[in-house]
Amino acid sequence: MSNYEQRLDVDLGDRSYPIYIGEGVYAETNHYKEAIPGRQVMVVSNETVAPLYLEQTLNALADFDVATCILPDGEQYKTLEMVNRIYSAMLEQRFTRQSTLVALGGGVIGDMTGFAAATYQRGVHFIQVPTTLLAQVDSSVGGKTGVNHPLGKNMIGAFYQPRLVLADTATLRTLDDRQFASGLAEVIKYGLIVDEPFFSWLEEHMDGLLARDPELLAYAIQVSCRCKADVVEADEKEAGQRALLNLGHTFGHAIETGMGYGEWLHGEAVATGMCMAADLSCRLGWMPQQDFDRTVQLIERAKLPITPPRALTPERFLELMAVDKKVMDGKLRLVLMNKIGQSLVTDDFDLKKLEQTLQHYAD
Amino acid sequence: MSNYEQRLDVDLGDRSYPIYIGEGVYAETNHYKEAIPGRQVMVVSNETVAPLYLEQTLNALADFDVATCILPDGEQYKTLEMVNRIYSAMLEQRFTRQSTLVALGGGVIGDMTGFAAATYQRGVHFIQVPTTLLAQVDSSVGGKTGVNHPLGKNMIGAFYQPRLVLADTATLRTLDDRQFASGLAEVIKYGLIVDEPFFSWLEEHMDGLLARDPELLAYAIQVSCRCKADVVEADEKEAGQRALLNLGHTFGHAIETGMGYGEWLHGEAVATGMCMAADLSCRLGWMPQQDFDRTVQLIERAKLPITPPRALTPERFLELMAVDKKVMDGKLRLVLMNKIGQSLVTDDFDLKKLEQTLQHYAD
The missing domain is CATH 1.20.1090.10 (Dehydroquinate synthase-like - alpha domain)
Incomplete structure (x- = not known):
């Protein structure tokens, strides 16, 4: 465990959750174990982030039944259509209400995955692993999830809280x-x-x-x-x-x-x-x-x-x-x-x- | 006002709301006035129900800025694509967060309109005017909203409560x-x-x-x-x-x-x-x-x-x-x-x- 690991608690009554901040926190098995109640887990990421951090994430999740859903990278893909891809992947794997979505990526992946978690069978569990500085300081807190519409940015969405956020400073080194x-x-x-x-x-x-x-x-x-x-x-x-x-x-x-x-x-x-x-x-x-x-x-x-x-x-x-x-x-x-x-x-x-x-x- | 008008209160803390049941309740201006906080209202209905009941609904809403969105009729249209049509209609009319959606129709219209209300700008106001017996006794209570997915029924959705339900027995006479x-x-x-x-x-x-x-x-x-x-x-x-x-x-x-x-x-x-x-x-x-x-x-x-x-x-x-x-x-x-x-x-x-x-x- 890193010297810098810090824990911050977001206090929202029965929807409170911890944020762990530091070097290597996203690879810590225990953090996931504490937050995931069932067995079914899907990691949602994109084509840029997955090659860098997916393997270690899957290693940390080795005790669960894990599927992945890799989407194209970019704000132009923050659409209802991409959220629908997440739904389809979950339905193909017969994900139940007790399943957990892990968002591994920046704000776009976090917002879309959170919206999918908010609306798949009217709500499943949600964990955020933000890999950009923007997502770590913005999307980690506030529960805003959603997608863009051709007629306006962030026009479709829901308020939905994660069960856990892992903000890893190591992932910031690969940011442009x-x-x-x-x-x-x-x-x-x-x-x-x-x-x-x-x-x-x-x-x-x-x-x-x-x-x-x-x-x-x-x-x-x-x-x-x-x-x-x-x-x-x-x-x-x-x-x-x-x-x-x-x-x-x-x-x-x-x-x-x-x-x-x-x-x-x-x-x-x-x-x-x-x-x-x-x-x-x-x-x-x-x-x-x-x-x-x-x-x-x-x-x-x-x-x-x-x-x-x-x-x-x-x-x-x-x-x-x-x-x-x-x-x-x-x-x-x-x-x-x-x-x-x-x-x-x-x-x-x-x-x-x-x-x-x-x-x-x-x- | 009808002899049969009854009021039932659904008690959910700060999301409580009344259901009015009886002949002619959907045409009562006062019910809408009590429940609608802003000026922008969109009535969502379908091609079967609109010719029967839209005109009187619009009359009752004469004091508001009202737009309409008429969708095709049928369970096969209970899709994300149709919800997207509602979003587009709202965005084209520059609907804000203070706007209200009125669902005029059966369960399909109610579920889709409720889901649109739950997710447009992360939530706007919602009124249900169920025109089928099924919708009156089922969708009026419970806050379930959503759409079907090709891989499963009602797989996408949210819990979202209406501000008001008007269950009119007069509309049941035209039901097959x-x-x-x-x-x-x-x-x-x-x-x-x-x-x-x-x-x-x-x-x-x-x-x-x-x-x-x-x-x-x-x-x-x-x-x-x-x-x-x-x-x-x-x-x-x-x-x-x-x-x-x-x-x-x-x-x-x-x-x-x-x-x-x-x-x-x-x-x-x-x-x-x-x-x-x-x-x-x-x-x-x-x-x-x-x-x-x-x-x-x-x-x-x-x-x-x-x-x-x-x-x-x-x-x-x-x-x-x-x-x-x-x-x-x-x-x-x-x-x-x-x-x-x-x-x-x-x-x-x-x-x-x-x-x-x-x-x-x-x-």
């Missing part, structure tokens, strides 16, 4: 630089929305994180999951506080949808979206200029984009933002900031300032 | 005789599993029910929903007691699957399944012969089949029963009876007796 930076965007987000000291820690240790120091990574993952768990535990169904987690996401989804899924990585779109939210917060006189500068600088140091693609006009941005899930009865709600570490959800802001932000960034 | 009898199968089931006095009442009033007397119907629907609500309230996620509701269903699903969806109606298959469960209960020495005779006689009086199709061999039956959702880790669990009104879920029975029942019925 863009994917890694994309995960850092969400890490920075937690600092921005609720945790100024963590934001300062990130400013101090960004170089070590970019070098993928496992101890620094384990700490950053743990604080990120803790921040998200605090918000989610307080508000499981996103009535209020939970929406803070969407900082940068309304702008970001517009970028992702406008460019077609897969052109921009999720974290890249969120990174630029956070810059735009900071810009708007500044224009409204809420966030100090200095905090805006620190925000943009840290995002840029994490090798993330700080401006949207030129192809998007302000009009197109607004149009894309209006089908976002965070619109309540036609009013546009955004996550904005009073300062680093203090954010709010509001539809009470001057729309002209939003137009100025869009003009500034998208013209 | 087979559909109507299919609903009576489930009504008889409640007598068999938990309510001997109701079973006796049914023996006494079967002729009036077959003549579709609205007052008798309203009473039968109300008792049926009450029986089901009692079982479901005690055990929302089907850990134990709830499985009693599956009396006749394991045999019945084998008939439905074996014949291909749509050949036998659900209630017809359940009716025969209940006869087979009663036969097995008798062979095990649990149910008295006299109760078996009363069971078969009442089912036959309701114009329901009491023997399975000849095409199914005992071997095929067993094979089909083994993929049923009610199999726990390979052991076959069935709902059987000690007598009329007293049933149990068990995997502790002599499999030879099951083979005798299958030989008797399917050879």
